[in-house]
Amino acid sequence: MTEDQPILQLDGLEVRYGAVPAVHDVSLTVNPGEVVGLIGPNGAGKSTTLHSIMGLTKPSSGDVRLKGQSIMGMSPEEIVRLGLALVPEGRHIFSEFTVEENMRLGTMARRTSKGLSEDLEWVKSLFPVVGEFSGRIAGHLSGGQQQQLAIARALVSKPDLILLDEPTLGLAPSVVSVLFEALAEVRRGGVTILLVEQRAQQTIAFADRTHVMRDGRLTMTLSAEDSTEIDRLTAAYFG
Numbered sequence: 479m480t481e482d483q484p485i486l487q488l489d490g491l492e493v494r495y496g497a498v499p500a501v502h503d504v505s506l507t508v509n510p511g512e513v514v515g516l517i518g519p520n521g522a523g524k525s526t527t528l529h530s531i532m533g534l535t536k537p538s539s540g541d542v543r544l545k546g547q548s549i550m551g552m553s554p555e556e557i558v559r560l561g562l563a564l565v566p567e568g569r570h571i572f573s574e575f576t577v578e579e580n581m582r583l584g585t586m587a588r589r590t591s592k593g594l595s596e597d598l599e600w601v602k603s604l605f606p607v608v609g610e611f612s613g614r615i616a617g618h619l620s621g622g623q624q625q626q627l628a629i630a631r632a633l634v635s636k637p638d639l640i641l642l643d644e645p646t647l648g649l650a651p652s653v654v655s656v657l658f659e660a661l662a663e664v665r666r667g668g669v670t671i672l673l674v675e676q677r678a679q680q681t682i683a684f685a686d687r688t689h690v691m692r693d694g695r696l697t698m699t700l701s702a703e704d705s706t707e708i709d710r711l712t713a714a715y716f717g
């Protein structure tokens with residue numbers, strides 16, 4: 479195992495729900511420190527891809543490798559222990575628990591307690607809600623604050639790679655901008671990110687490269703410079 483090998487590699491990933499293929503022949507690589515985007519319309523297979531990586535959905539063929547090691551067939555718990563964290567679509571915080579209790583669940587998933595207080599301080603500086611509203615019931619927070627908490631909780635588990643499933647879904651544009659700024663800080667902190675989004679332009683501008691997914695397949699890969707090319711983008715989505 480070397481430091482510069484990819485963190486994540488999908489190789490010919492195929493996922494079916496019954497007879498229906500939801501993900502077909504998807505191959506992609508995420509290198510350490512990168513932000514890779516995955517965009518596409520509703521039903522494209524983005525969430526299914528993330529769920530397969532986490533071991534929540536079983537692929538019918540292909541391979542998922544983490545730092546060179548195949549994780550196919552492993553349980554989600556084992557995969558979390560190997561350094562992956564998923565922030566699922568729809569946030570899934572524990573809404574009856576306080577912010578602090580939610581954060582404690584995140585810290586429990588850590589592989590080491592070393593550096594915990596520094597990491598907590600860092601996460602609080604990125605997501606002020608964690609410090610400012612620590613005693614508040616999570617379900618009483620605004621949508622944007624709940625999303626901040628969901629990401630903060632994943633970050634204190636100190637993953638090597640964080641998978642984000644539509645973190646800006648349902649948020650007002652001003653809140654979306656704040657979230658992207660926080661994600662830029664997360665990236666500067668050295669966390670590798672696989673970002674699933676429907677906000678194409680912002681994601682393409684933010685990520686090192688962005689794969690477009692349609693009907694279960696990767697149809698195109700765009701770089702940050704492409705984010706201003708509306709025609710190409712539109713074609714990638716609807717063409």
Ligand SMILES: Nc1ncnc2c1ncn2[C@@H]1O[C@H](COP(=O)(O)OP(=O)(O)OP(=O)(O)O)[C@@H](O)[C@H]1O
Nearest residue numbers: 495500518519520521522523524525526527567676
């Ligand atoms: N549990 C399931 N059982 C059967 N079919 C499913 C299941 N989950 C997803 N699908 C189907 O698989 C396809 C891909 O769905 P998926 O949720 O991965 O898409 P998505 O790109 O995440 O969409 P969205 O942007 O709406 O979240 C869709 O046709 C969907 O209807």
Ligand SMILES: [Mg+2]
Nearest residue numbers: 524525526567
């Ligand atoms: Mg989805």
